[in-house]
Amino acid sequence: MENQAVSSSALSSGSTKDKKYKGSSHPNRAFGVIIRKEIADHIRSWRFLVLVGLVLLTFVASLYVSVSNIRTAFTNTNDPDHAFMYLKLLTSTDNAMPPFHVLLSFLAPLLGISMGFDAINSEQNNGTLTRLLAQPIYRDNLLLAKFSSAIMIVGMLFLSLTLLMIGGGLVLTGVRLEAQELIRIMGFVFVTLLYVAFYLSLSILLSIVFRQPATAALSALGLWLFFTVFYPIIVNLVIRAFLPDPAYLTQAQVMGYNEFILDMMRIAPNQLYTDAATTLLMPSIRSLGPMSMEQMAGAIPSPLPVKESLMIVWPQLSGMIAASTGCFAIAYYLFMRREIRS
């Protein structure tokens, strides 16, 4: 206590006279500061290590399977996509194990949920949320920083995995990488990120709604399970209840019903993701809906150009962007005017 008066006066003389130590009073710098801290936190957390381990395991296992299978896949001339060696690396399988992109459709939600389910509520339970929001930062910056730091990390992870895969393929086979393969693979990474983004913003939303991180995590996992397992069953049950006997329908009507079922399925984000990912990775897919005989007539089973594939998946992409943005908007709405009390 004796030297306290001295030191505090030293501080005060420095602080009251000149305010030089204060930087420009722009609250937007805070955004970068929060992102830096969040990324550091994520990287040092055990949870992240576990997730990286899981993704790496998936990657190595599926790569091993597809590399051992690549010769047959590459020389299978019945398959119009057989010439795309690098796409085959990601999609081919010996049927013992699902290919990489299917495995990722399970892992991506897990990644998104686990990065976001305690974003807000753990801060609130720790009492750090009040402390944070008593500083001159915008509330939406906090939400956005939580979201973007997780997306950056997942993005870096996927990007390096994919580049590793491409590089490994180059070294192992010496086959030249086509430009359109690169575009397709990067598109696939982007689509996967969007899928992660949806579950991330959903879990951030739940972390605002629920006070307990466990509840938020469980409900996010529940929603994911609902969309992947129960939603298709429910859609089938409901549609079958009022679907007339197909024997009495014209072909156009049957097509119409099929189209309708598919549209209902596409409310689920995992359907959107699977559609988009397969279209990008398998260039011979030309439509995601049913096609009539007239449309098929005269078509040569050959791969589509990149642009056409992108055109096909564009609705899926916008659907996923819309779903993530929607979740984020609700989160924003709930968080902006809420009372912050520890």
Next chain:
Amino acid sequence: MEPIIQLRNLSKSYGTFRAVDDLNLDVYRGEIFGLLGPNGAGKTTSILMMLGLTDPTSGTAHVCGYDATKNPIAVKQKVGYMPDSVGFYNHMTALENLIYLGRLNNLDESTLKDRAKAVLNIVGLAGSMDKKAGIFSRGMKQRLGLADVLIKDPEVIILDEPTLGIDPAGVKEFLSLIKTLSQQQGLTVLLSSHHLHHVQQVCDRVGIFVGGKLLAQGDIASLSAHLFGKEGAVTTIKTAQLVEQPWPLEAEMRQWNEVTAIGISGDTLEFTTRHDITPRIVRHLVEKGYGILQVSRKEYGLDEIYQKYFESSFNENLNHGKSSGIFKRAFFGQHKR
């Protein structure tokens, strides 16, 4: 003088419950204002509204000239707030926690570390700045919370229950630190507490806050004069032997002009008088042959003031048929919820 904190008709309702009811309050530059009230009186809610952390149902809160609801960022740049249960990132050290906060406040990066160390030195945490905040005791966290507030060099400091959970020696040190800082840097301090003595020690002015309403404000002397002025003084005398019932002297002493009431219980006599006549009472009793063990004159401190206000609002609540058990428990419980 323009008040630095200006609350006008501030109200906050949660459903039908009015947590803060038509609050008007002015706090002026450089003073230490104590917001005193039992748990659940609406102190924290009022403070949250001053910082824009919650929206008032009606009314306005102006801090440093800015509307706290519409322009909370400007307010938060000038106000340091220490919540009642301040939390830190447990995996970061005290210094890292503080530097993070400094960065959020846009402090200059090159001098930030030195400044953080200086602030930690002031609050007495220089020795444990490299320890993880997770292992800090309650009192240390409270100090770190004060460091949080000081590093941004605020104009106004708002402390919510700052002395909660600190040992008595620590409280004394903490309060004198606040007082020193307020004097040296001309800081305005608003502190809320249900601990009367802490408030009494440092505050220039006190507001008594019960049931969402500000019942009285002013310095302690004027509050006590206002409340107890009409009641005069109370002298309590403890005698060596039991006072016999009925007391023969009672009728005689009731005749005295100054005496308004006499209370007898066992060996204790309590005289309520218009003004202080303790020496005369004692002399008279000694002459009548009573042995006197103890004489005390009741002085009105914040305790009594508080009790008085609390009683009146308590009775009011009883009359309104509110559950008294809950209210009582809330009041006597030490921990806030």
